[in-house]
């Protein structure tokens with residue numbers, strides 16, 4: 134038997150596979166396809182202080198090996214999460230993380246203060262990297278100073294695990310990672326979507342109502358891997374890698390680059406069972422190559438220089 | 439019924455017109471009850487530019503043989519690759535998706551289809567007839583090529599047809615056809631087709647004070663309510679077409 138457990142600070146995950154925010158609903162949407170209890174964790178949809186309707190349709194453009202989305206944080210607000218959704222999902226035997234988003238630092242703080250009281254939410258993912266909202270969102274994640282400031286304020290208000298989700302739309306992601314680590318982040322996850330655009334030449338119009346959107350899927354994997362590797366070599370806190378993971382081998386590449394855990398995003402749309410298959414695939418890989426624990430391969434490429 | 443992900447085998451791939459075809463897909467396990475208006479998401483093999491699954495309405499269901507039929511119009515690479523698929527090939531489906539049409543009882547109903555929007559109306563009409571409704575059809579298309587399965591439809595009700603070029607039935611849009619002057623005679627209208635057609639019909643139905651159910655075809659990524667890409671504006675805010683639709687009562691839409 135191989136040991137799939139990983140830890141972020143003192144929080145145990147039964148395996149290193151989580152589902153990415155915005156791609157797995159609240160878990161319930163996938164209950165017919167996967168046993169949620171077999172996942173390391175789920176990260177629910179971006180949650181803001183107030184209810185948001187998101188951007189107008191069309192919000193999605195397909196690309197040859199990925200997609201652009203401009204959903205724009207449609208959600209019913211944190212109170213709705215606490216009162217309606219949390220009671221329905223809290224029985225899952227896995228770590229449920231809430232992805233916290235907003236336009237103002239005060240809003241982020243207000244959301245995490247409310248989440249602090251929920252027993253079955255052991256951690257939050259602080260989204261400072263959403264490219265699809267006009268204010269805030271990605272802006273917090275694109276400079277070291279603002280990333281540090283928001284982490285510092287949220288740290289004061291939240292006493293459980295904070296994972297900060299980083300934007301790839303920056304020139305030096307490792308610097309940003311370091312600045313949030315210095316302000317008390319327990320982990321960083323990367324990458325969020327890359328800013329992109331699609332145009333319909335026949336209609337001579339942009340495809341998305343917002344013109345630009347966030348690119349995800351296998352087309353971003355090489356960029357994500359590179360960034361995870363850079364960040365893992367810069368910070369001491371655990372790095373959670375994502376971006377274009379479609380199968381177990383993709384996930385293993387992120388672990389080898391230095392990620393302690395991975396998130397599965399867009400792949401859930403193509404194969405709603407993929408998250409569980411990736412857990413199994415990682416176990417099979419470790420067994421096949423005689424590794425005893427996931428930790429044996431985390432950052433392996435950096436050790437064997 | 440629970441949502442499933444399964445491989446189906448193609449037992450027939452038949453050209454219906456130069457740019458459309460009918461797939462009959464057999465499931466190896468007994469099919470559970472599917473609601474009319476629900477759809478499937480098909481994984482397209484061998485198409486480099488097709489990353490996401492493709493949604494298609496369920497045209498008909500044969501529970502004895504465990505067969506689902508889908509009618510597909512070729513509009514891009516994904517549908518073209520599906521057209522090339524052969525009998526004996528496997529296709530991976532996620533199904534059944536969406537809310538489906540509400541089935542009234544003992545009423546007189548009109549089913550209006552445009553182009554590939556005709557597809558979901560066959561299975562719908564069978565279920566409506568089982569519930570003792572009187573069913574009429576009005577179909578529209580650009581030309582004769584867009585109209586299909588007429589013999590099957592005629593077993594379920596009276597069919598009238600309009601084509602833009604006049605190659606079959608009345609010439610013009612279906613929403614300008616004779617039947618549209620007697621909408622009051624119906625208790626409800628069910629429709630699927632191009633959005634301009636459905637909007638025109640929704641307006642006529644509202645004027646005639648007849649309930650109008652539309653099936654929308656917004657572009658989708660996940661098909662199961664997780665990504666929020668497929669939303670339409672309703673009087674109660676944005677709703678997912680894939681889970682809270684594809685069928686909506688037009689009075690709930692911001693049309």
Ligand SMILES: Cc1cc2nc3c(=O)[nH]c(=O)nc-3n(C[C@H](O)[C@H](O)[C@H](O)COP(=O)(O)OP(=O)(O)OC[C@H]3O[C@@H](n4cnc5c(N)ncnc54)[C@H](O)[C@@H]3O)c2cc1C
Nearest residue numbers: 492493494495509510511513514515516517554557655656
């Ligand atoms: C719930 C639902 C049910 C559907 N039922 C059927 C059906 O029974 N039969 C059928 O032939 N088609 C149906 N469609 C539409 C079908 O899904 C698209 O035609 C198909 O996805 C196009 O794939 P493609 O790769 O060939 O084209 P693409 O290369 O993706 O697109 C080619 C062109 O078609 C347009 N297009 C793509 N998707 C849609 C869409 N959803 N609505 C309108 N235009 C689109 C694009 O804008 C583009 O101009 C349905 C769609 C939905 C959402």
Ligand SMILES: Cc1cc2nc3c(=O)[nH]c(=O)nc-3n(C[C@H](O)[C@H](O)[C@H](O)COP(=O)(O)O)c2cc1C
Nearest residue numbers: 153154155179202260324325349350376377398399
């Ligand atoms: C439709 C969609 C919605 C998303 N919503 C969110 C969100 O609310 N919060 C967030 O932090 N990331 C969101 N993301 C980004 C993903 O969590 C992930 O970072 C990104 O898609 C890259 O991973 P992938 O290539 O595996 O999908 C969303 C992505 C998609 C495709």
Ligand code: FES
Nearest residue numbers: 659661663666680
């Ligand atoms: S297609 Fe993803 S929510 Fe409807």
